[in-house]
Amino acid sequence: MRPFEYVRATDAGQAVAMVSADPNTSFLAGGTTQLDLMKDGVLGPERLVDITRLPLGGITHTGSAIRVGALTTMEELAADPIVVERLPFVREALLLGASTQLRNMATIGGNLLQRARCRYFRDPxxxxxxxRAPGSGCAAITGFARMHAILGTSEHCIALHASDVAVPLAALDALVHVQGVNGPRSIPLTEFYLPPGDTPHIENVLQHGELITAVEVPLLPEGARSHYLKVRDRVSYEFALTSAGAALVMEDGIIREARVALGGVGTIPWRAWGAEDVLRGAPARRDTFRAAADAALEGARTHPGTAFKVDLAKRTLVRTLEIIAGAES
Known part of the structure; x- marks a missing residue:
């Protein structure tokens, strides 16, 4: 790890000003990903601004949403009674997303900003x-790509977005609140991430120095049912091969409202708009779920090692919807 300067911020404005003024300065919160990348030589900021003492934690409940401070840990959010009762698939994603030790360190803001789990990105x-080095090529496309994306890819990058909790948050139309030198702004999570295109090094719409302060999460309506299903190589802590987060509102066997997102397959948390269109107004049965899965994976592009993900992702979504609807396996 290269030497760096450490500064502890006393307020959000000071933190934003320090980071915005210097492209070689970064924020430090839980550090569960950032420090690993620094040790590996992938990241090398000259200064870290510690924001962990800022008043950006806690969960505030309103009538139709919760506001989650960016420094709230994954474990704190998973234990919140409103999340347990009204957002069960968010809780499931949090619990499946990391070990207990990591959940007590990792923050919600940091989880949304975690870097790609691509083995080539993480190996300098x-x-x-x-x-990591714009214009250098993509080793994953011709290399071993089993853990890579099949949706939202380009000829320049197929790196996977690995966050679990971002999947149900994308399905819920969560809103990301940020503070920058020009003041605060709010960004829908579905517009927050950028697919790689020809600029894979630009992963989201944040300007350098903008700080996530909170995430606003709409609550599911009363009577909605949801589930997050994660398929992985081992039951213990592991990243998803495929995952699905879905919520349905059903009435007399008909799906009145549907929200669906996929993980483990996209360069960004993948909102399955096409699947939602298939589900709305349709009977809650297996043929409907299969049609929704086909729509969700439309446009998938595979590379050597990732072709299996198309069928696995479809099966994952179908099973998720069956569990929600109470269908027999």
Whole structure:
């Protein structure tokens, strides 16, 4: 790890000003991903601004949403009674997203900003990585790509977005509140992330120095049912091969409202708009779920090692919807 300066911020405005003024300065919160990347030589900020003492934690309940401070830990959010009762698939994603030790360190803001789990991005001895070194190429496309994306990819990058909790948050139309030198703004999570295109190193719409302060999460309506299903190589802590987060409102066997997002397959948390269109107004039965899964994976592009994900992702979504609807396996 390269030497760096450490500064502890006393307020959000000071933190934003320090980071915005210097492209070689970064925020530090839980650090569960950032410090690993610094140790590996992938990241090398010259200064870290510690924001952990700022008043950006806690969960505030309103009538139709919760406001989650960016420094709220994954474990704190998973234990919140309103989340347990009204957002069960968010809780499931949190509990499946990390070990207990990591959940007590990792913050919600940091989880949304976690970097790609691409083995080539995380290995500085690999020269070809457009995300780490723009214009250098993408080693994953011709290399071993089993843990990579099949949706939202480009010829420049197929790195996967690995967050679990971002999947149900995307399905819920969560809103990200940020503070920058020009003041606060709010960004829908479905517009927060950027697919790689020809600029894989630009992963989201934040300007350098903008600080996530809170995430606003709409509550599911009364009577809605939801589930987050994660398929992985081992039951213990592991990243998703595929995952699905869905919520349905059903009446007399008909789906009146549907929200669906996928993980483990997209370069960004993948909102399955097409699947939602298929589900709304349709009977809650297996043929409907299969049609929704086909729509969700439309446009998937595979590379050597990832072709299996198309069928696995469809099966994952179908099973998720069956569980929600109470269908027989």
């Amino acid at each position: 001895t690999v020269a070809a990585c457009n995300k």
